[in-house]
Amino acid sequence: MATTTSREQRDALAREPEWKIRARRRTLLMKMGTTALAAALLAVFLMPMAYAFVTSAKTAEQASDPAAPILPSEPATFEYEGKEAPILLVPIDGETRELALVSPGRQQSEFVDPANPEAGTFVWEGNWRQLEPVRQSSWAWENYSEAWNFISFPRLLYWTLLYAFVTMVGAVGSSAFVAYGFSRFRFPGRSVLFIVLIGTIILPPAVVLIPRYTFFTAIDWTGTWLPLIVPLMFGNAYNVFLLRQYFMTIPREMEQAASVDGAGPLRTFLQVILPQAVPAVTAVSLFHFFFAWNDFFEPLIYLAGNRDIVPISVGLSFFSGTYEQNPNLIMAASFIALVIPLVIFFFSQRIFLSGIVVSGAEK
Amino acid sequence: MSFAEAIRESRSGPRVRRHKMSTTEKREAKLGLAFISPWLIGFSIFYLIPMIASLVISFFDFDLANPDEAAFNGLDNWKRMLFDDPNTWKSLWITVRFGLISLPIWMASAFLLAVLLNSLNLVGRNIFRTAFFAPSLVPFVASALIWGQVLNSQTGWVNRIIEWFGIPAVGLDGIRWLDDPTLIPVTFTFIGIWGIGNAILINLAGLQGIPTALHEAAQIDGAGWWRRLRSISLPMVTPVIFYNLVLGVVALLQYFLPPFVLNGTTGYPEGATNFFMIYFYQQAFDFSQMGYGAALAWLLFFFGLAVTILLFGTQKYWVYYAAGD
Numbered sequence: 001m002a003t004t005t006s007r008e009q010r011d012a013l014a015r016e017p018e019w020k021i022r023a024r025r026r027t028l029l030m031k032m033g034t035t036a037l038a039a040a041l042l043a044v045f046l047m048p049m050a051y052a053f054v055t056s057a058k059t060a061e062q063a064s065d066p067a068a069p070i071l072p073s074e075p076a077t078f079e080y081e082g083k084e085a086p087i088l089l090v091p092i093d094g095e096t097r098e099l100a101l102v103s104p105g106r107q108q109s110e111f112v113d114p115a116n117p118e119a120g121t122f123v124w125e126g127n128w129r130q131l132e133p134v135r136q137s138s139w140a141w142e143n144y145s146e147a148w149n150f151i152s153f154p155r156l157l158y159w160t161l162l163y164a165f166v167t168m169v170g171a172v173g174s175s176a177f178v179a180y181g182f183s184r185f186r187f188p189g190r191s192v193l194f195i196v197l198i199g200t201i202i203l204p205p206a207v208v209l210i211p212r213y214t215f216f217t218a219i220d221w222t223g224t225w226l227p228l229i230v231p232l233m234f235g236n237a238y239n240v241f242l243l244r245q246y247f248m249t250i251p252r253e254m255e256q257a258a259s260v261d262g263a264g265p266l267r268t269f270l271q272v273i274l275p276q277a278v279p280a281v282t283a284v285s286l287f288h289f290f291f292a293w294n295d296f297f298e299p300l301i302y303l304a305g306n307r308d309i310v311p312i313s314v315g316l317s318f319f320s321g322t323y324e325q326n327p328n329l330i331m332a333a334s335f336i337a338l339v340i341p342l343v344i345f346f347f348s349q350r351i352f353l354s355g356i357v358v359s360g361a362e363k
Numbered sequence: 364m365s366f367a368e369a370i371r372e373s374r375s376g377p378r379v380r381r382h383k384m385s386t387t388e389k390r391e392a393k394l395g396l397a398f399i400s401p402w403l404i405g406f407s408i409f410y411l412i413p414m415i416a417s418l419v420i421s422f423f424d425f426d427l428a429n430p431d432e433a434a435f436n437g438l439d440n441w442k443r444m445l446f447d448d449p450n451t452w453k454s455l456w457i458t459v460r461f462g463l464i465s466l467p468i469w470m471a472s473a474f475l476l477a478v479l480l481n482s483l484n485l486v487g488r489n490i491f492r493t494a495f496f497a498p499s500l501v502p503f504v505a506s507a508l509i510w511g512q513v514l515n516s517q518t519g520w521v522n523r524i525i526e527w528f529g530i531p532a533v534g535l536d537g538i539r540w541l542d543d544p545t546l547i548p549v550t551f552t553f554i555g556i557w558g559i560g561n562a563i564l565i566n567l568a569g570l571q572g573i574p575t576a577l578h579e580a581a582q583i584d585g586a587g588w589w590r591r592l593r594s595i596s597l598p599m600v601t602p603v604i605f606y607n608l609v610l611g612v613v614a615l616l617q618y619f620l621p622p623f624v625l626n627g628t629t630g631y632p633e634g635a636t637n638f639f640m641i642y643f644y645q646q647a648f649d650f651s652q653m654g655y656g657a658a659l660a661w662l663l664f665f666f667g668l669a670v671t672i673l674l675f676g677t678q679k680y681w682v683y684y685a686a687g688d
Contacts, residue, residue: 027484034484038491041476045495045556048513051520055512066517066533174401181398185391197402200410202613204667206643206660208409210653211416214427234405265394294503296620301648313504317624320508327512334505341500349493356564 056331057139063328073135078114087114088131090124098134099124140328147333151319157340160311163225163299164292171232172285175239176277180269182240183247184255200237205297213301223306228298239284242355246280247273283355286348293341312337421657428651440658451659454642455666457635462615465552470607473559477566478596492567499560507621510554514540521553541625544635551636554621562607569603570596601682609674616667619644639663 054071055063062068076087078100085100090111092099099111102121109128110121147153182194216227250273258268274281296313303310307318316337320330345352384392396403421440425433444451479485480492498506513519516539522532532538540550573596581591619640628645630637643663647656 030484031486034479034482035486038479038485041479042491042494046498047520047524048509048557049498049501051513052509064518068518174405178399178402181395181400185395185398186388187392187395190395193399193403196406200406202609202667202671203410204617204660204663206617206640206656207417207664208413210420210647210657210660211413212409214416214420214430214653215413217427218430231405231409233401234409235402240402269398290500296504301644304648313502316502316504316508320504320624321627327515327518330508331512334508338501338505341502342497345497345500346493353492353496353564356561 052331052334055328056143056335057141058143058328059140060326060328063331064325069135071137072139074138075133076136078112078117080112080117085112087134088128089134090131092124101128101131104128143328143332144336147319147329148336150323150329151315151333153336155308156310156312156315159225159309160293160313163228163295163311164289167229167232167292168285168288170229171236171288172239172281174233175235175284176243176274176281177269178235179240179243179247180273183244184252197237197240209301216302222302222304225303225309227302228295239288242284242287243277243280246277250276279351280355282348282351286344286352287355289344290341417657417660420654421661423654425654425657426651427653433654436654440655444655444658444662450637450642451662453634454637454639455662457637458616458618458639461548461551461618461638462612464548465555466608466611466615468552469555469559470562470604470611472556473562473607474566474597474600474604476559476563477570478592480563481567481570492564495563496560498557501557503558503620504624506557507554507624510557510621511541511625514550514553516540516542542632544633547632547635551621554625562611565603565607566600569600573599598683602684605674605678605682609671612670612674613667616640616663616670 058068058072059074062072076098077084078087079085080100080102083102085102087098087100088111089096090099091097098114100114101109102112103110106127108123108125111124112121113119182190182197212227212231213222216222221227254272254276255268258272263271293311294313295311296317299311299314300317303314310318316333319333323329422435422437423433424436424439476495480488480495482488485491501509514521516522516532516537517534519540521540522538525532525538538546540546540553577595577599578591581595586594617640618638622636622638622641623644626636628637628641628649630641639659640663643656643659646652646659
């Protein structure tokens with residue numbers, strides 16, 4: 001080393017005190033240690049994802065066989081003279097060779113070497129049943145098409161997206177109005193109403209569920225999407241809260257300027273304030289989208305009589321009930337269901353994550 | 364805590380005085396009410412009236428299949444629920460016990476992961492943050508199904524990994540996560556661990572809000588890593604932890620999806636997954652006993668309210684709010 005360093009480098013090293021080098025080395029070690037720890041924890045955290053992926057490409061027998069290898073595989077075979085011969089691990093002359101079993105017998109069997117079939121068959125003495133089969137990797141991708149067709153994924157997707165988008169526009173739009181009202185105008189009872197609004201977050205939905213269900217049954221709405229969509233058109237606490245926090249940060253001068261220009265309050269809100277709040281509105285819309293994608297309890301109850309229009313979440317749970325013996329198909333269906341939310345998240349990370357922080361961090 | 368803070372601050376500021384409102388003040392009040400009117404209408408129709416109705420229904424014997432035969436039965440539903448039906452308290456206890464086990468684990472994991480993801484020594488912090496958050500966006504049904512299989516005592520990977528450490532786990536006499544009633548709270552804690560993404564991020568924001576001067580001063584005074592974590596980071600994020608705790612308790616009382624997806628209303632094994640909401644669903648929707656269901660819902664409401672008030676009461680003993688409070 002010393003011979004290859006240039007004179008200047010050597011001088012620089014000589015000038016650098018020992019403690020500094022040690023400190024740098026320590027920092028490097030700390031960095032490696034911390035990152036390795038995080039990577040290990042992440043591996044544990046995401047392990048079920050890998051399990052689901054691997055299982056989704058196995059055959060049903062393999063997926064429910066505790067002794068099956070980790071990765072999807074099937075016994076390897078070799079075609080010899082028009083017949084499929086299983087390839088086994090055969091101990092011969094002190095070494096183990098992979099040979100195809102052409103003609104099995106109780107005391108002795110005929111094998112052929114798949115690497116050299118021209119050499120013809122030869123006899124091996126012993127019980128072939130005690131030989132280990134050779135496995136080759138084999139991914140059963142057809143599970144995906146089977147799951148896709150069985151749960152009628154396009155139909156589930158259609159209803160889920162319809163629900164998500166209709167309620168996204170309705171819930172976020174109405175919440176924006178309400179949030180603006182709470183953030184900018186003084187009126188009697190404002191603080192009490194705001195506390196009531198926040199209080200609805202803590203209220204268990206079960207308390208209002210039975211009268212709502214009774215009412216919706218009475219007007220024949222159960223079995224349709226209306227009981228799920230209509231209540232969301234009036235603003236909800238979480239969205240209002242987040243949007244209000246954001247509106248508070250927009251300077252009032254914006255509105256004053258608009259009103260000088262002769263714009264009424266509605267126009268000011270729609271044309272001046274809302275465009276300013278695009279990041280917050282986007283974040284809230286994304287939250288709502290994920291909420292709708294996940295919504296399970298109410299669709300389960302209100303759509304119980306009409307299985308043809310259930311969303312993905314409910315459809316997936318029905319599927320898992322029917323296909324209990326096929327863990328591979330359940331995993332494939334789960335994977336299909338999780339791809340879209342994850343893809344949307346990866347493209348909208350920054351807005352999404354900052355929105356969550358607004359809701360929980362101290363202002 | 365942001366909700367509390369928002370409420371406090373909505374009260375402060377120039378108050379609407381008692382005197383007769385001027386014309387501009389009246390106009391402002393009208394506009395404000397107009398803007399919040401969607402919520403006022405929605406709240407009345409979908410919350411206020413149903414709450415009153417729900418209380419009324421709880422005094423009726425009301426089967427939705429035969430609505431005409433609904434009959435007032437006074438306190439019967441309430442008496443049955445509180446004194447005669449062992450499942451009420453059993454299912455509430457199952458829910459509470461699960462919360463006592465899972466919430467501390469979830470919250471501690473979220474805090475510690477946030478500390479790790481906030482470390483300056485972590486290379487590729489943004490990638491790690493995204494990767495730890497992503498599973499919380501896996502649809503809950505899919506996540507319950509995936510965890511249900513990975514915890515399968517025979518074919519799941521959890522037991523296979525445990526076996527690497529020399530502990531027999533795989534098989535019918537191994538660790539039966541989904542079939543052993545005593546393990547159920549732990550099993551469902553695992554099943555929910557992907558849901559801590561939000562809590563991680565909120566903790567992370569809390570940690571980032573700590574003035575660096577505090578850590579620097581402590582370091583000069585010779586405080587080590589652990590000491591600073593315990594005496595600075597942890598107290599400084601207690602408001603965030605409190606916030607997560609309140610939301611966690613609220614969500615927990617409504618715990619329904621994972622046990623329902625895995626076991627329906629069977630309570631398998633041996634009633635261990637008969638959480639309160641599962642029991643409520645069974646009574647109200649499987650058995651169509653709407654009156655009894657309404658009473659159960661109100662019990663849950665009162666219980667949740669009591670716990671929330673209790674939590675807010677403990678705040679002053681352990682939640683640290685920075686100056687200005």
